[in-house]
């Protein structure tokens with residue numbers, strides 16, 4: 001309740017105040033900020049995935065601008081020889097306005113990344129986007145099988161069925177590559193598991209399906225229970241270090257991140273940046289007021 005009240009008030013707070021906690025989770029406004037943070041993470045032994053903030057656009061002009069920004073980021077990351085790839089949110093390219101236009105924009109981004117032998121991950125957004133994003137992924141994977149991947153959310157009741165339906169696309173020449181996360185949006189119980197333990201149980205079920213079918217996976221979680229069980233499954237399936245990676249959000253649980261690295265696993269950090277950081281921060285808070293408690297903690301625990 002308290003979190004809900006605080007999160008509904010947050011958009012009214014001054015931007016400068018919001019930045020005091022957002023800066024822990026967001027690299028900054030410019031490409032240069034993202035590159036600086038990425039170099040540092042690379043030096044510390046981690047890969048990155050860059051996300052240019054800009055969801056929920058109002059018209060296709062904004063989609064065009066977002067695409068141009070990604071194309072520039074792809075060039076800059078390559079020039080700087082950063083070990084990293086890209087994450088895109090299809091709604092930033094008009095998914096809910098014009099699905100075909102969105103496909104063309106993301107296709108151009110994937111095609112550019114493929115030209116550098118790099119990779120684009122399609123983030124998964126709220127439930128009204130899921131069918132559209134899977135369709136998008138299927139089309140792109142057909143043309144760029146090694147350069148595009150999809151996120152799946154373990155809290156959705158449909159996820160194991162989605163994995164099964166996508167399985168026939170997986171061949172040695174067209175390997176599937178997923179990121180598995182819990183899911184961050186507030187969804188109704190009709191379509192999503194709500195209980196923490198139940199979500200974790202389904203996360204592990206999905207992860208085991210992925211491992212047992214030889215798909216590549218980004219294990220995206222900060223939850224120590226899931227991390228420990230992922231170690232167990234990695235051992236059970238005898239996976240090599242380059243057959244999976246762990247993934248965490250920039251600024252979240254750096255000590256857990258370090259402990260995974262010390263055990264010799266690969267780690268990729270999700271680095272959001274861009275001018276829309278304020279909209280991004282306040283939307284995330286409205287979507288999931290629980291995050292407010294992390295922010296309040298961060299406010300009182302600034303080092």
Ligand SMILES: Cc1cc2nc3c(=O)[nH]c(=O)nc-3n(C[C@H](O)[C@H](O)[C@H](O)COP(=O)(O)OP(=O)(O)OC[C@H]3O[C@@H](n4cnc5c(N)ncnc54)[C@H](O)[C@@H]3O)c2cc1C
Pocket residue numbers: 122123124125151153179181182183184185220221222223224247248249252253269270291294
């Ligand atoms: C790399 C990456 C990419 C993602 N991509 C997507 C996506 O495309 N679509 C989507 O719906 N969701 C995405 N998510 C978000 C994800 O779905 C979860 O909402 C989020 O990761 C929290 O779940 P958790 O597994 O860490 O478990 P939780 O049970 O939420 O958290 C476990 C523990 O981690 C710590 N923690 C978690 N979050 C924070 C925080 N913000 N600040 C401080 N501590 C924290 C706390 O100690 C907490 O107890 C992504 C997450 C990651 C790591």
